[in-house]
Amino acid sequence: MAIQKATNITWHQGHISKEDREKLLGQKGVTLWFTGLSGSGKSTVAHEVEKIFYERGHASFVLDGDNIRHGLNKDLGFSPEDREENIRRIGEVAHLFTEAGLITLTSFISPYRSDRQKARELANEGDFIEIYVYCPLEECERRDPKGLFKKARAGIIPEFTGISAPYEEPENPEIRLETHKNSVEECAKIVIDYLEKKGII
Ligand SMILES: Nc1ncnc2c1ncn2[C@@H]1O[C@H](COP(=O)(O)OP(=O)(O)O)[C@@H](O)[C@H]1O
Ligand SMILES: [Mg+2]
Secondary structure (H helix, E strand, C coil), X not given: CCCCCCCCCCCCCCCCCHHHHHHHHCXXXXXXXXXXXXXXXXXXXXXXXXXXXXXXXXXXXXEEHHHHHHCCCCCCCCCHHHHHXXXXXXXXXXXXXXXXXXXXXXXXXXXXXXXXXHHHHHCCCCCEEEEEEECCHHHHHHHCCCCHHHHHHCCCCCCCECCCECCCCCCCCCEEEECCCCCHHHHHHHHHHHHXXXXXX
């Protein structure tokens, strides 16, 4: 997957750098990569954090799993190969948004460590912040906000992360949230506090 097909292509170097764009926007472009089980709270926390950025005058954008699968990645399913390609494209898009100077939030299960690592490798040092949204499987299943666990248990959805497909936990995430212990607001504050401490906002 993702082999280089085109050969007669040359990189065109522009006049404006990431730093120039950051100066214009008065912020630093970074990727906040949320990963975790379905129902762990990735989307809920990411959108809460985006709201705080907006109120503080920061330009940010959430790339959210299901939304992207309606458009850019509508040709992909949930096989291991398609999951890899899903995350590869999101890694590339997040990188472009980050280069544009935006605070970019991605909300994808992104179950494979190697795929997250590849996304990280696209970024400059310090520009990729992995946020492990931890919540025990039993609690995710109890919440089941989209009714997906129920369908997975009934065998209607195959290859469901945590049930019939693997989730590889992050080994060294920059931030670990525990959404079964902390409220949405508390989780959002942990993210904001980290960014302030690092001088990103
Ligand atoms: N601390 C918390 N953080 C995030 N979500 C929470 C929290 N506590 C309860 N929830 C609930 O859990 C569900 C998480 O769903 P969602 O954000 O769609 O998960 P994901 O995007 O990871 O699949 C929501 O119904 C949300 O209201
Ligand atoms: Mg979600």
